Amino acid sequence: MDKRIIKDLYYRMVKIRKFEDKIIQHYPEQQMRCPVHLYIGQEAIATGVCAHLKKSDYLFSYHRNHGHLIAKGADIKEMFAELYGKKTGCSSGKGGSTHMVSLENSIFGTSAIVAGGIPIGTGAALAVRLQRQRQIVVIFLGDGAIEQGTFFESMNFAKLKKLPILFVCENNFYATNSSQKVRQANPDIYKIADFFSMPKALLDGNDVIQVYKKSGDFIARIRKGSGPCFIEARTYRFRTHVGPETDIEKGFRAREEVEKWMKKCPYKRFHRQILANKLLKENELLDIEHRADEEVKEAWEFAVKSPYPEKEDLRTDIY
Numbered sequence: 001m002d003k004r005i006i007k008d009l010y011y012r013m014v015k016i017r018k019f020e021d022k023i024i025q026h027y028p029e030q031q032m033r034c035p036v037h038l039y040i041g042q043e044a045i046a047t048g049v050c051a052h053l054k055k056s057d058y059l060f061s062y063h064r065n066h067g068h069l070i071a072k073g074a075d076i077k078e079m080f081a082e083l084y085g086k087k088t089g090c091s092s093g094k095g096g097s098t099h100m101v102s103l104e105n106s107i108f109g110t111s112a113i114v115a116g117g118i119p120i121g122t123g124a125a126l127a128v129r130l131q132r133q134r135q136i137v138v139i140f141l142g143d144g145a146i147e148q149g150t151f152f153e154s155m156n157f158a159k160l161k162k163l164p165i166l167f168v169c170e171n172n173f174y175a176t177n178s179s180q181k182v183r184q185a186n187p188d189i190y191k192i193a194d195f196f197s198m199p200k201a202l203l204d205g206n207d208v209i210q211v212y213k214k215s216g217d218f219i220a221r222i223r224k225g226s227g228p229c230f231i232e233a234r235t236y237r238f239r240t241h242v243g244p245e246t247d248i249e250k251g252f253r254a255r256e257e258v259e260k261w262m263k264k265c266p267y268k269r270f271h272r273q274i275l276a277n278k279l280l281k282e283n284e285l286l287d288i289e290h291r292a293d294e295e296v297k298e299a300w301e302f303a304v305k306s307p308y309p310e311k312e313d314l315r316t317d318i319y
């Protein structure tokens with residue numbers, strides 16, 4: 001694989017991880033007053049998929065959205081400021097973590113309503129088709145989101161109208177604290193795509209190269225007009241459903257299970273893979289890590305120093 005691509009993937013992944021590590025570090029100070037759903041452990045998925053996207057391609061996400069925005073190139077200063085409820089935030093400090101916008105990256109705003117982004121993304125794809133535009137749409141969703149009727153309606157409509165959508169289900173095996181085992185009769189989410197005769201793939205969501213390659217194939221097909229495709233990428237979140245803690249301390253998941261998955265950490269795994277296959281040198285990786293560190297530090301400082309919205313701002317941004 002091209003060295004530039006490896007560097008780019010590593011950079012996106014490290015930036016997501018460091019951004020959220022910074023949240024973990026400062027969240028207990030009680031200055032970020034919005035809930036945070038951390039993406040740590042799932043970075044390979046957003047990274048692998050978004051590396052194929054143009055700024056003009058539309059992206060729809062959900063409450064665990066930081067990784068998707070960062071991987072697509074959103075401004076992390078504005079994202080951090082949003083977490084702090086500041087006027088300079090990407091949603092003017094009024095949306096918080098779950099409602100982030102990046103218009104220049106064609107992200108119109110993420111939704112905390114489980115499955116909420118799916119029909120909106122499908123509508124955006126219909127608009128693209130009706131206006132004879134060329135963008136594609138990527139819709140990220142959790143394994144909990146497939147339990148909503150709108151998921152099936154959107155899959156059906158997307159296939160019926162041959163819409164340019166890549167559905168990416170990030171199966172982290174939990175919805176809040178409920179395991180997939182107690183919620184879904186058939187654990188193979190990707191097989192749902194068969195009912196709609198949609199091309200599908202089951203991926204190791206902790207393997208960034210696998211995600212990059214397969215999503216690249218699907219995105220190329222979608223760009224040529226072949227209609228929607230579906231990915232189930234299996235992964236695991238390291239932190240608790242909402243907040244910076246882990247489920248071990250909260251008692252929601254077994255220590256052995258969490259530790260088993262932490263050994264498959266997508267970031268450490270990619271680091272090992274790069275060095276073992278001599279794809280990049282250790283100092284090249286360090287340079288990327290330092291760059292991400294600096295950017296995250298600057299973003300955090302910007303957020304802390306930024307002003308809060310004024311009283312007069314109360315009635316703006318109302319829809």
Ligand SMILES: Cc1ncc(C[n+]2csc(CCOP(=O)(O)OP(=O)(O)O)c2C)c(N)n1
Pocket residue numbers: 037063064112113114141142143144145146172174175176241
């Ligand atoms: C319509 C709706 N129902 C319930 C909730 C409460 N809720 C928030 S996140 C969540 C679980 C979502 O799980 P999943 O889609 O698998 O995403 P994950 O949190 O695992 O990344 C629930 C039930 C909600 N926000 N919206």
